[in-house]
Amino acid sequence: MAESWSAALAAALRVVRAPLDGVLPELSAVLSALVPHEGLVLFTGDCLLMSPLLVHGIDGVSADEVSRLVPLVAVDRPWFGPFTLAGVERPVLAVAVKPPKTTGGLLAVVTTGTGPPEPDVREIVTRLVELTTAHLADRVSHAEPHDVTGPSVTAVEDLADAHAATLTSLLGVLRSRRLDDAAARRVAVQLAVPALLEARAGGERDLGEEEAGRAFDALTEKLSLLTRYHDLTLESAGPDQRGRPLPYEVARTARSVVRGAVLAMLQQGGLSRVRLSWEVADSLLRVTVRDDGPGSLAADALSVHRLRDRVAVLGGTLGVDAVPGWGTTITADLPFGPVRPQPPGPLDTLNPRERDVLHHLALGHRNRMIATRLGISENTVKFHVANILGKLGVSSRGEAAALAHGRIP
Known part of the structure; x- marks a missing residue:
C-alpha cells in the first residue's frame, strides 16, 4: 500500500516539476501505464504565456476540432467514444475539470486499447488532469507580470471571449457557401479590423452607467456579425425600460454572458435560431438566451462553469435548461448591486x-x-x-x- 502511494506521489511530482513546455510529455509518460495511448490534447484557458491548445504525440489537431469536443464532456464526468482529431476518427477518452480560481481544462487522450478504460482508471485520470490544470494556472499566474494598474481578471476574460467571438465570426465567413473567395476576404477584413482596434484600445471602457436600450442594441449588433454567416437566425427582445440606467459592470457581464452562451450553443451544432431577451426588474437584469438546437448542452459543461463563475462575481445566478430534441435555455440574473441597508430610524x-x-x-x-x-x-x-x-x-x-x-x- 505504501509503495503504491509513493509511486503515485512520485508521478504527480514529475508532472508539477516539469517546465511549462514539458508538462504534457510528462503527463503522457505518467498516464501510459494507466491508459495506453498515442497522444494527448490539452485545452486550457489559463495559459496566457503559450497556446491554450497543447498537443503531444499527434500532428495536425486543430482548435476547431477540439471546440466540437468541449460540449460533449461535463466537468468531472469522463467521456469515451469515437471522435475526429487531426482529420481521423479515433477512440478518445476526454476529461473536463474546473479547479477553483481557474477557467478549467479539457484533456483528450487518444487511446490505443481495445475498449473503454475502467471507472477507477477514469477517476485517476480526472484527478491527474485536475492537478495539471491547477498547476498550469498557478505557474502562469506567477510567471506573468502583475501590474496593479493593468486590466482586471474579468477584463481579460472579456477580451478572451471577444476574441473567441471574432474568430468564430471569421470561421463562419470563410466557410460560407454564399460568398466567393473575394467576397469572403473582404468581409473577413471588415470583421477583423474593428475587432483589432478594440483589442488595441484595451476592450470596453468603464462608462459608470449605460442605458439598457443602448447596451442591448450594441450587443445585438455585434451578435449579428457572429450569427450572420452561420446560417443562424437571431431574434431579440430588448428591455421594456430602454432608458433605465444599468451599472456598467452589470451591462458588461450581461454582454459577456450572452456572447459566451451563444458560442457554447454553436458548439453543439444543429442550430437554426437563437433568441435573446433582457428584462429589467427593480433590482436585477434577467438575461435569457434560447436556441432550437439538440439540447445537449449540460449544466455542468466546462463552458457553463465559466459563465457561472462570471455571473458569480456580481452575486448573480445562472441556470441551464436543456431538453433533448427541443433546445437549450440559459438564464442569468444579474443584481444591480448589494442590498443597501435602510438608514437607521x-x-x-x-x-x-x-x-x-x-x-x-x-x-x-x-x-x-x-x-x-x-x-x-x-x-x-x-x-x-x-x-x-x-x-x-x-x-x-x-x-x-x-x-x-x-x-x-
Missing part, C-alpha cells in the same frame, strides 16, 4: 431597556406601573424617559408613544 437608536420603557409608554402606563413591571425604581424610569425623549427628538410622552405605535413588538 430614531427608534433604532434606543437601547434594549429604553425600548422596554417606550413599549409601556405606548400602552399608556405611568411611571409607577412601568417601574413595577420592569422591576426598577421610578427614578430609573424617569431617567430612561428623559433619554428616550432626547433620542427621539420629541418633547412629550404622548409624542414618543405615537412614534412607537406599530414599531415596538
Whole structure:
C-alpha cells in the first residue's frame, strides 16, 4: 500500500516539476501505464504565456476540432467514444475539470486499447488532469507580470471571449457557401479590423452607467456579425425600460454572458435560431438566451462553469435548461448591486431597556406601573424617559408613544 502511494506521489511530482513546455510529455509518460495511448490534447484557458491548445504525440489537431469536443464532456464526468482529431476518427477518452480560481481544462487522450478504460482508471485520470490544470494556472499566474494598474481578471476574460467571438465570426465567413473567395476576404477584413482596434484600445471602457436600450442594441449588433454567416437566425427582445440606467459592470457581464452562451450553443451544432431577451426588474437584469438546437448542452459543461463563475462575481445566478430534441435555455440574473441597508430610524437608536420603557409608554402606563413591571425604581424610569425623549427628538410622552405605535413588538 505504501509503495503504491509513493509511486503515485512520485508521478504527480514529475508532472508539477516539469517546465511549462514539458508538462504534457510528462503527463503522457505518467498516464501510459494507466491508459495506453498515442497522444494527448490539452485545452486550457489559463495559459496566457503559450497556446491554450497543447498537443503531444499527434500532428495536425486543430482548435476547431477540439471546440466540437468541449460540449460533449461535463466537468468531472469522463467521456469515451469515437471522435475526429487531426482529420481521423479515433477512440478518445476526454476529461473536463474546473479547479477553483481557474477557467478549467479539457484533456483528450487518444487511446490505443481495445475498449473503454475502467471507472477507477477514469477517476485517476480526472484527478491527474485536475492537478495539471491547477498547476498550469498557478505557474502562469506567477510567471506573468502583475501590474496593479493593468486590466482586471474579468477584463481579460472579456477580451478572451471577444476574441473567441471574432474568430468564430471569421470561421463562419470563410466557410460560407454564399460568398466567393473575394467576397469572403473582404468581409473577413471588415470583421477583423474593428475587432483589432478594440483589442488595441484595451476592450470596453468603464462608462459608470449605460442605458439598457443602448447596451442591448450594441450587443445585438455585434451578435449579428457572429450569427450572420452561420446560417443562424437571431431574434431579440430588448428591455421594456430602454432608458433605465444599468451599472456598467452589470451591462458588461450581461454582454459577456450572452456572447459566451451563444458560442457554447454553436458548439453543439444543429442550430437554426437563437433568441435573446433582457428584462429589467427593480433590482436585477434577467438575461435569457434560447436556441432550437439538440439540447445537449449540460449544466455542468466546462463552458457553463465559466459563465457561472462570471455571473458569480456580481452575486448573480445562472441556470441551464436543456431538453433533448427541443433546445437549450440559459438564464442569468444579474443584481444591480448589494442590498443597501435602510438608514437607521430614531427608534433604532434606543437601547434594549429604553425600548422596554417606550413599549409601556405606548400602552399608556405611568411611571409607577412601568417601574413595577420592569422591576426598577421610578427614578430609573424617569431617567430612561428623559433619554428616550432626547433620542427621539420629541418633547412629550404622548409624542414618543405615537412614534412607537406599530414599531415596538
